[in-house]
Amino acid sequence: MNVWIVAVGEPLPIEQSNERLLRAGIFSKMLAARGHQVTWWTSTFLHMKKRHLFDSDRVVEVEPGVRMRLLHGLAYDSNVSLRRLIDHWIIGRKFAGQAASEPRPDLILCSFPTIELSLEAVKYGRRESVPVVLDVRDLWPDIFVALAPRGLRSLVRLVLAPYFSMTRRAFEGASTVVAINEGFVDWGVKRAGRMRTSRDRAFPMGYPDVEPSEGAITIAGKFWNDLGVAGDGVFKAIFVGNIGRQFEFEPIVEVARRMACEPVQFIICGTGNFSETLLRLSKELPNILLPGWVGSDEIWTLMRMSQVGLAPYHAEESFTHSLPNKALEYFSAGLPMISSLPGALQTLLETAQCGVTYANRDADALEAALRRLLFDPDLRQRLGDNARALFKSQFSAAHVYSEMIDHLETLLAAKSAPT
Known part of the structure; x- marks a missing residue:
């Protein structure tokens, strides 16, 4: 498979030699080890450290089978801020503009959130007939309503109406919903406005069990x-x-x-x-x-x-x-x-x-x-x-993400099978 992983906010394997990788980082390495080609779309902005790794868009060959396309957006100091919202919009638009220059993938695995990237990945997938799997990590924008004072929640929901609309459109256009737990799968399927099927599965976060030298x-x-x-x-x-x-x-x-x-x-x-x-x-x-x-x-x-x-x-x-x-x-x-x-x-x-x-x-x-x-x-x-x-x-990451790769391979095989 030629797989695109679309995920921002995680530690990157090009930051330092012993960076602690999370879901997308571990998964991309395991896909490559299975013989698949991976392009990981992400941001130059290091969310955890609040600084840019590069000052412009970059393409980096990480290792055989894994390359990164890093998109340069806007830096922000606070996780809840207008600058972060603008950054997400910029990264979404850049992905939409640059995806057309890449060889067409067989499948896209996109982390949700961000809302903007998820919607743009789905738009690309629908246009190019590429299955898009949304991987739910957090319940945006619902969580922002829940965090607001009770008396202001209706107003916050009204202000966030465009994000609720984008979320609905993203899940309606996705081929499959996976998530880090069963409740998040159900949440995503509900946003898609359909019944849950065997394609929609939960895969918990996995952690590597590798001893350093x-x-x-x-x-x-x-x-x-x-x-x-x-x-x-x-x-x-x-x-x-x-x-x-x-x-x-x-x-x-x-x-x-x-x-x-x-x-x-x-x-x-x-x-x-x-x-x-x-x-x-x-x-x-x-x-x-x-x-x-x-x-x-x-x-x-x-x-x-x-x-x-x-x-x-x-x-x-x-x-x-x-x-x-x-x-x-x-x-x-x-x-x-x-x-x-x-x-x-x-x-x-x-x-x-x-x-x-x-x-x-x-x-x-x-x-x-x-x-x-x-x-x-x-x-x-x-x-x-x-x-x-x-x-x-x-x-164990080896167990969790091996099952997840099996699932994606099965989804793609089912799509490719003659009818």
Whole structure:
């Protein structure tokens, strides 16, 4: 197959040698390993780091079978901003203009959102008779209505009416809906105005289970040692991800303050809009370490030096219905998880017995969960073993995305079969 992947906002394999790849990055490599040709359409703007990788459109050959078409748009500092909306419009228009210069693909897999790119991919697919699979990652624009104050939701929905219209048109024109969970598949099919079929399937986020080289682990270990990460005998609670509005870091800071004289260290990795505020809140706390953005080798090593992974999510609808990639990352290392997210993740932590959920904004409950794992190593070991077993059986990227490639190959074979 000649496959186009259309996805923005993910880490790119050309940023640095050990960049932590997510769904599109991992999937493109696995497609190429199967012998397929991949063109990944994305943006030059690094959403997580809030900066451009290039100052103009680029075409980059990543590896045999994988090339990237990077479209230059508008930089933005805030995830909720007019500049971001303008950027999405620019990238959508650029895709529409440049797609015609590329060899026609056999299939397009497009992440939703963004709304604009999804609609343009569907328009191209309809015009060129190319099947388009929309992969639902988030419930745009519904989520923006849900986040608005109750009394303003009707007004917000009215303002966003063009985006609701574009979303409906995108799903109506898509050949198939896949998503990171069953609820998101149903949501997409409902927007398409049709019944769900066997073509519409859920594939959870997958996480790679690849151990770095011995040399890379040694270098990463020295990196953490030089930064002051404590060795054995100190309970290390870690967070890896975007330091943004979707997380509640204040309870972590409060608990760190309470436990400042105890053998507990909090390592919070990442960058984002809340980074400066978090730095200010924690500047007098020696048991909080903020190393900034780190690579995949450092993440792999840190998780295996630590005792628990933190997931301090706000209880937003787009999170409560899904399993965040952060959970799979922690599970891959056999790390018990302490989460503030109700819904699907809480149910999984309870049924698989691999973590603890505390109430949003409740520092007392977070402290109690931490102390429970701190003083009960047998419980910690049991939860960690369960987490690792769950990952291997359900969330390994090799397993999840192999099934997803099989599904796409089946869809294309069915389209090509004589009638």
